[in-house]
Amino acid sequence: MTTPGGTGLVRDLTDEQARAALVCKWGLVEPDVLPAWVAEMDYAVAEPIIAALQEAVALGRTGYPAFAAGGRLGEAYAGFAGRQFGHDVDPGRVIATVDVTAGVRLALDVVVPPGPLVMPVPAYSPQLALASMCGRERRDLPVDPEAPRAELDLDRLEHEFARGARVLLLTQPHNPWGRVFTRAELEGVRDVVTRHGGWVVCDEIFAPLPLGEHEHVPYLAVEGTAEHAVGIVAASKAFNIAGLKCAQVVTGSAALHERLASAPMARNDSWSVLGVEGSVAAYTEGDAWLAEVRRTLTARRDEFAALLAAELPLARMRPLEGTYLAWVDLRAYGHDDPAARALEIGRLQISAGHDFHPGLTGHARINIATSADRLAEVVRRLRLSLT
Structure with missing residues (x-):
């Protein structure tokens, strides 16, 4: 039907x-x-995803993936990001990871200095535990349940960074609010973060699914974000392939990419070769x-x-x-x-x-x-x- x-x-x-x-x-x-x-x-x-997976299995492609940044996956995601979001991504700065939550942990552990994490709430429920898992204090940035439209409280965000917060975990499009943040809203976040020397880790797992007239703006596509942000993306939600276990960590900075790419394998070693095949098919043939x-x-x-x-x-x-x-x-x-x-x-x-x-x-x-x-x-x- x-x-x-x-x-x-x-x-x-x-x-x-x-x-x-x-x-x-x-x-x-x-x-x-x-x-x-x-x-x-x-x-x-x-x-196209089913066909790619069937071909990969027929070839016996069920072992380890290629443990290197970029490659077919980087090229596929960069092309997709350019077509879908107008975002210029360096394919060589695309790093595979097992899923978006693992990518968030990787960014927090490897890139962001110690200190409290700001979490807009309501929030994707498994991520509520991420701060403590990464040895950080969680500071909630709540949305007023009476407000007609969910918006980030930039004054409250400013307050939290002023009193020592180091990083904002931003989910956009947001789960569960359903918000697609505008470029102006993201620029407001950037301005707060840069004033305090802070960081943004951006979960953009639902990036391919703005509805109606809305358009997704990657946080890293906003000018002035490359040196303080890491984006984590995936084909999993938009193409219904979460079980294939493959997400991508994206940076706009050569220095940040090098820090992530050189992390010990035990921090980032479990994505699936079939996940790579499915993601490449989604990004190249799924428009x-x-x-x-x-x-x-x-x-x-x-x-x-x-x-x-x-x-x-x-x-x-x-x-x-x-x-x-x-x-x-x-x-x-x-x-x-x-x-x-x-x-x-x-x-x-x-x-x-x-x-x-x-x-x-x-x-x-x-x-x-x-x-x-x-x-x-x-x-x-x-x-x-x-x-």
Whole structure:
């Protein structure tokens, strides 16, 4: 099944296919539970990626990858970044890593001096533990849940750097806010950071998925960021290949690249050769599929907003500018943990808001990357659970 007006490149998985393919999202729930939680899409993998993986396996390409920066992967990502974002990336400064979270740890451990880490919250929940894992204090930069649009509090960020913070961990497009930050917003971040001699580690895993009219601006594409920032990117979320285990660390500075590239192998040694093959195929042959998946997700976003307005009119969804993860304020329905109620009553698995912002009640993150029919069922089950 494809989106009306689509090209047919993006294909909805049936329930049976989804259970076979998405062993986490669909496999970790009971058979009667509809999953709309973990960040995977209920769509078949793009054909060029499947073909590349089949060819690699047929050749027996299942050993170690090439342990060097640049190469085919660097060339592929640089070409993709130029076409998609207008970002001029040096292919030789693209370093493979196992996944984005590992790339963030690598940057924090190897490049950023000791000191506190500023974390905008709500935040991608596994990253809430990164500061302590890297021996740093975490200082939260919260978004006011009453604000109509999630924005970075630059005054608060300035305050945190003034009192000793060393690095901002910036996720953009943001998970779970769904924000695609503008160039002007990123320039504001740059100005604060440079005034205090600070650093930015930028998780841009959802960079290929701005929705509608929105456009992603890589932080490293902003003038004056090269000497204080490391970007971590991947094809994993946009092309549904997280299990292939391959992300990329990108720098705009020869000195920073050298520090990362010369890190001991034990810090960065576990990416997959098949991940490289899949990523190269995505970056070099996936543009048409990606354009179609953006159109599909934009349609799902608009359908989801309309369904909420009709069936749960007290729900408040933040503007979803990128990703496929809707951040929804359900406090008006009077339940501190709407995700728990959705699972118990509606047999619907969504993500609890307090997992992304400890102590925050009444919110949920909902994955909309599914078929139109399933999305309607998500909202029906949510209404049954909350009203």
